[in-house]
Amino acid sequence: MFERSRKGERALLLQPRRASDSAASRNTEEIDEFAELARSAGATVVGSLGARIDKPNPKFFVGSGKAEELKEQRAALDADLILVNHALSPVQERNLEKYTECRVVDRTGLILDIFAQRARSHEGKLQVELAQLKHMSTRLVRGWTHLERQRGGAIGLRGPGETQLELDRRLLSGRVKQLEQRLEKVETQRNTAKRARQRNAVPTAALVGYTNAGKSTLFNKITGAGVYAADQLFATLDPTLRRMDGLACGPVLLADTVGFIRDLPHDLVAAFKSTLAETREADLLLHVVDAADPEHDRRIEEVQRVLEEIGAQDVPQIFVYNKIDKVEGARPRSENIDGGQIARVWVSAVTGAGIDLLRDALTTALQRDRVHAWLAVPDHAGRLRARLIAAGFVSAERPAERGWEIQIDAPRALIEPLFGLPDGEGEWLREQLSRPGLLAASGAAPYNSAATAL
Structure with a gap:
């Protein structure tokens, strides 16, 4: 048996490529990303070896010839760690270690190591x-x-x-x-x-996106928080919540979440289910994209795949194209799609360009998905009033001549189930919320029909 190095700083990268992958740019991008992962873990990359994989070898993952080449290059470069840009089976990992006489870590193990350092x-x-x-x-x-x-072997423990x-x-x-x-x-x-x-x-918006897209820098720019941000993969791991005030839609909680990456380990997704719940249960997702990344379309696909895996694919999204300061000729702007919904906003978290446009887009989207209205509740509807208060949907209340005037402020998705209440209460609530200009004559804030029409 060989003696495993305890240092693990000098890393040789094994970069498998699929036979069907003919795009050189894609291969280069994946190689660069894996090298950045290795550096993020604290390793010094001393070399890289490509390997075309038509069919994974059950013993080494790579063929025996490539395994021999890997062993020779490892010795020539005096590497004490081999990092494989692919998931390995325990048998493949153990066989490679024995054959190369060097510690072997696959992509999953590397990402887990980075997360262990950053938690x-x-x-x-x-x-x-x-x-x-x-x-x-x-x-x-x-x-x-x-x-x-x-x-065993002691008296009473033999066998x-x-x-x-x-x-x-x-x-x-x-x-x-x-x-x-x-x-x-x-x-x-x-x-x-x-x-x-x-x-x-209080509605919640969550920042999501591929790792190193600039989410934490954008989070700090919008909220004034001091969250750690750096130009490296997985710089931020733990989720952070900050309250945003001064928006037309009222206060908003903004969540900064862990970045996603290609082939994110399933065990990691499962372990972080409570953290990722901030994403799944948010009222709105701000999908941050690195506008300067030539592969940003593929990054978007990877993020959407993870969102689907955690059950957040149906949460409304605004695409925030960040780092326009690195794109020649780019300027801050926003784009709408059919129905007036803002779909894309171009910003720079470093310079602050376009941040006001992003705030406006955030306000518009949250107002569209929330019910915000004053209702005149008569005396005989006291039970409905109690239900609304107990559910936390009443943000303000004042007595009226024949009952109460209450202000409803809640996500549309939480209000709509109340339309099914018995004894006509649900139907009465639906009818009241469909009347624009409600209570305007009494001096109350008018009902925003454009934002909350049901």
Whole structure:
């Protein structure tokens, strides 16, 4: 057996390419991205080796000839780590390690390592550890023969005993169960905070996008927050919420979320389900795109694929094309599609160009998807009034001559289920919300029919 290096800074990259991939630009882009991932993990890239994969070799993933070439190049460059830009099976990873006498880490393991370095919050650390343990559970049999040794031998413990491998698997399983229980408690706390936001009728918008598209820089520019931002992959991991005031639609909570990337590990997506819930349950998504990236259309497809995986594909989106300061001739602007919905906004988070246009687009989209109106509630509708208050949909109230005047402010998706209330209450509510100019004669704020017509 070989002695594994504990340094792991000098990395040789193995870059598989599909036989069907004839586009040189695509291959170059994927190679550059993987090299940036390696540097983000703290490795020094000393070399790169391409490998055409027609059919993955069950033993090494690459062919035996390419494995020999990889071994020779590893020795020539004195690399102590081989990073493979593809997911490997535990057997393939172990066989490559034995053959090259070097530690091997696949794409999934590399991304998990970066997340482990960047996690700062208690929840983030729990999520990353859970994903790592699930990934590790299939890789306990590495190159250590001691894992097969038997325990036991003392009086009362004679017999086959328990192998070290079995013990490690049992301990790992127990830790996974413990982490899942802790994350359930954290998710309960997050859901409590979410219900409080709904009661306060504060809409939420979430920034999503490919990693390094400039989400955190944009978040800081819009909210004035001091979230860490850097020109590297996965600079921000833990989600951050900030309140935005001064918008025509009222206060808004803006969430900065973890960036997405091609082939994001499934274990990581599963572990971060509570964090990604900020995206799935938002009223609006601001899909940040690097306008200077020649592959931005492919990046959009990758993000949409992850959004579908976490169940957020139906949340309304505004595409925010960032970094226009790096695009020659680009200027801040916004584009509408049919129906007046703003679909795209061009901005620069660094210079601040177009930020006002983005705020206007955010306001327009949230007003369209929210109910904001004053209602005259008669005395006999007290039960409906109580329901609206209990649900957190009433933002203001004042007594009237024959009942109450209440202001409704809530997401349309939460109001519409009330239209099915029995005893005519739901139908009465629907009818009232379909009357523009409601209470205008009494001096109350007029009902915005353009924003909340049902």
